[in-house]
Each structure stands twice: as C-alpha cells, then as structure tokens.
Amino acid sequence: MIKTVASLLRSVLLFFTVVLISTPLLARDKTDVVILKNGDRVTGEIKSLDRGKMSLSTDHMGTIQIEWAEVAQVTSQWIFEVETETGLRIFGALAPADEPETIQILGEDSRNTMHQTSVVKMTQLEAGFLARLEGYVDLGFSFARANRAKEWTLDTEVKTRNEIRQIRVNLNSLFSDRNDVDSNTRNVLILDWTRFFSNRWLGTALTNFTQNQELDLDLRSTFGGTVGRHLLQSNRSKFTLAGGAVYTREKFIIDDPADPEDIRNSIEGVAALQYELFNFGEPEADIVVNLAIFPSLSNWGRVRMNFDTRIRYEIFKDFFWSVSAFDQYDSSPPEGAEKNDFGVNTGVGWKW
Template sequence: MAPTPGHAVLVVMLAAWLVPRPAHAQPMDVVVLDNGDRITGEVKKLLSGRLEFKTDKADTIQIKWDAVARLTSTNFFEVILDDAHKLYGALEAPGADGTLRVAAPTGPVDVSLERVAAIERIRQSFWSRLKGSIDLGMSYTSAEERTDWNFKATTSYRTPRWRSSLSAESLYRRSDTSSFDREDLSASLQRLYSGRWLAAVFASGQRNSELALDLRLIAGGGAGFHIVRTVEQDLIALAGLAVSRERFLDDRSDTSSLEAVIGLSYDLYALGGRSFTVTADLAAFPSLTESGRFRLEAGVDIRKELFKDFYLSLRGADSFDNRAEGSEAAKNDFSLTTSIGWSF
C-alpha cells in the first residue's frame, strides 16, 4: 500500500519522541504567592490565567495568575502582554510585588503582572522546541455496514521570531455500496514581529473524492494581524495570494489558478481553563483568473483534556467549491469526527 501524507508526519513525530533529550538542569525557578508562600521548581507556561509550574517535590501544578506576587527564572521566555506586545528574556527579581521583570536584550523591562497575557518558554535544543499532537478515531454503523477512520497529526517548531508547522489529516469511509477518502497535507512558515503583525508563506496538497478532486497543490503567502490577543482568546485576520494546480476525477480538465486568500483564525482558552480549548479556522479563496470561481475551507476543533497529555477531540470541517456545478461531484463536503488524541 502506498504511503499517505499522514504516514510521513507520524514517522517524524515518533522519531521526535524516541530520540533522547539532553538531561535537564536542576530547577532554578521561584514563584512567590500573595500570601507569602515560596515555591521552587520549573515554569512551564502561563495560559488562560493559570501558571503551569513543575515543583521540585511534587507533580506539575496549576497556580492562578492573580495569586502570584513574584516570578523569577534563569530560563529564556516569550512574554506576551495584553496589547500583543512581546518581550523576550529571563525573568529577574523585580523591585516590588505585582511586577514582572524581563531581562530583554536592550535592558530589563518591568511590567505589571496584570498586563501579562501569556508566558511560553523558548528552549535552546531542537527537540525541546518541537510540539505536536496525534488524533485517531474510528466509528462503525452496522445498519449500513459502514466504517469511518479519521487521523490527524500536527507538529510545530518555535523560535523567538519564527514559527513553522506541519499538519496531515485523513478521513476514510468504506461501506458495501460506496467509498470516500479525503487527505490534506499542509505546511507553513511564519515570521513573528514584535507588535501584532506576522508574515507567512504556506503550501498544501489536497485530495477529496467527494468533490471529485484527485489532487490540488497550493502555494502562497500573505500577512496576518492579531485583532484580539488576550489571556482568553486570540483572533487573527489573514490576507494574501496563492497559486493552485488541480487535477480532477471526472471529465473536467486540469486547471491552474491565481487566488486571493482571506481568512480568520480563532483560539479560545477560557472555557474551563487549560483543559478545554476551541480552535476555528475560516479561509475564502476567490479566484482572480477564473471568473466566478469561489472556494471555502472551514474547520472547528474542540478539545477536552482527559488526563495528562491525552484528550478527547471533536472536529467539524467543511469544503466548498462552486466549480463542481455541472459535474457529478458535490459542491460541498462536510464532516464531523470524534477522536482520542495525544500531545507532546
């Protein structure tokens, strides 16, 4: 059987998991609470108003951010403020409670703890900067003798100024009377600026038998802007251009097209804290070279943490292409899948 796009990403992720990491140094981070308690350990991240902190005598704990008076660490962090401004550096001892001092390259910067929306550690080794997840789901309907399989794998890599990502998704449906498959492999590279702006290039390959699409190759680029960036949510607007090449399963001829790209990306962390997140993406592709051609891609992911590093996922996805009119293919393809996932 020929390898699918998902196989390549799965191999990369398994290699990332199996390759030995360098041993960690003794934790040097200190958090002081507003009641005077002092806890030593390792800062993991701040997200959704909760500080994830691994203590040197217990497991990882969650500390409410409004209960923190001071935080110090010799490690290197990205600190995102409530206006989306970003600071980079270690966390030095502040002059007063309620203040975070970031040892930025240009000199120490003091900010109120109330202004800090997120903190994420920027590690030095390649493997420690690699993050990702794997989702797998299956359903069976006896009345129709139908079996559905869905697989999704994502991985990303971060530096202070750059972020890259790779994603593979497959959906297979088999029954006595019909079969259906959809595959999507995508990659992106983003340049992150100190304010709300970012620049991006992207490429993807798609197959969708429901839309009679044998292969679609896309490459493009554009710019994005953080409309909202808070502790609880992140809303990004994107715009750019893309070129595509398509081959179909019906009698339509192969086509090449120049398309505009207009999209929104939304993340919500507030519901139930860190253990419940919502991610939504919407992208419109009006063609600039094919009169009246319009495509739409949309997806919503809801994740509920089951226990450490494992979660339950519900995903809805929709693909629309008005060019299918007049052919045997459907214009619209909607799917709803559930799966169990693992993150690293």
C-alpha cells in the first residue's frame, strides 16, 4: 500500500509540474480593463470571479486578486459565464453600464444589465483546459523527540470548470510513525464530475477510494451520484445540500488467521452538506465544512459518516496556514475494529 501511495504522490507532483509549465503558454491577450473605486486602472486577463475575489493576470504584477466589492467597472471582449445569487447564468462579453456599480453582459443577440453585487461567479469560457485549472497544495509535518514520533500530512486539490461542468481531484494523505506503536496511514482519493443546471441545481458523479489502518480498512471503493442545490450563494458564503446513492465495496484486514479478510458489498444512500465562509479582508481567510452520511440500504441499521473541516489563513500572497479536522465513523465495523478515527492536522500550503 505504501508503494502505491508513493507512486500516486509522484504522479500528482508530475501533474503539477506539467500544469505550472503549460499554463502560461495558454494565456490569451491581456486586454481586459478593471477600474477600481479609488480610480486605479488595471489591464490584464480576467481569469475568474469566485468567493468575492476577481483573479486578474497581468504582465508586470503576475496574477493578482481584487476584491469584487472594490471594482467600479469591468470591460472585456472575451466571453464569460456570469452567475448571479439566484442561480441565473448569462453568457457574453463584459462592459460597464450607465448606472454606477452595474455591469452589462453582451451576448450575440442580447444585452443584460445587472448590479455588480448580484454577481457571484464569472468563468472565462475561451480559455483552454489547463488555463482554467485552480487548486492548492497543503503540507504538514510534526516531530516529538521523546518517542521519536513523526507525522506527515498532504492535502491537495485540482479542479477545472467550464460553462456547464466541473472536474475535481482531491488527495488527502497521512502517515504517522512512533517507536512504541506500529506506523499508521490514512489515504483518501476523491474524483468527481459535476454538471451545473439552472436555478443553482447540480448533479455529481463521484468516485472515492479510502484506506485507513486505524479502522483496519485496506480499501473502500465508492461509486455513485448525487443531486444537489446551492441553497445560499453569495460573495461571502455558500451552503449546499445534496442527496443520492452509491455502491460501496470494502475490504477489511482483521486479526483472524482463519479468515483474515472481510469483504463487503453494499448499496448506500447519501445525504451531504457543505458550508463555505469567506473573508477577503487583510489577511484573507476561509472556512469549509463537509458532512456526508451514508445509511446502508442493503444492511439495515449500519450508518457511516465522513466529516471534515478546514480553516485557512493567508500568511502572504497565495501562501497560507491551515488547521483541519476529520472524523470517519462506522456504526457496524468488523469485530475488533474501531468504530471511528478522528484527528486534527495543521500545515502550510500554496494555492493558485
């Protein structure tokens, strides 16, 4: 298992290297104009608007983040998907309107005017796949001399979105080692594909692979889908509920020489929520909370739960300090196995 994880980590690092080398080559002309309320004028390439911040790539300052509330006017000849708080999505170029703090979306046969405070997301549609990539890498390490305890953590995510869909890959890995106990590993790999619909509805096809020595879990493979809706979506927060069903195959390693493996196949329901809170003052900070409950439909009475939360605090531009907590619970594990595993980690990271 350790070799598999090491190979996966090398693949992730190679992927990041390709992304960093390739992305600048795919950038378009930097002709977009952003005028701030203080009168400053910035020319560059508008990458996106999300969580109350506009990402703008410039020739001399690199990629900068501008708080959306401080923008007076935006102009771009390129096509964007513009999404409002109500879930309305409009496609077109960007131009200032006659009224202050309003924006025009210029489509082929339409002209829509809206107040800037109602706009919560912009996605550049004419950029290539690699140019739309965004993500983060978070690394943690701790050491205690008394028992020679060492712990490494890795949390990384890459995602890309176009006008109707998003692809996301997330890897969370932990390895701990002490002189007085056996080493412990926990690895979670998530791949999901999301299709966005009108009125803030979305559908997600998801795949999850989990390994956890603390729970005697050699591998849990999950395949399925959910339907959800952003109940709240603004430039400061987002709250999403989703429900669906998944197929799960689990392989436990148990301390029984006669039958060392416990393999389970089951159908489970899914009830999930996500809450995100953003603060773009100085310094930038955000909080993300995820909760997913899996009641078994083929083994009545069994319930699994995955919970995780992360607080991220910017140290300086694009680098942050984070604290995260997790809890994995199983109401009916194999005999002798733990019901839940929980922990708190801290680390430093970089986002792009």
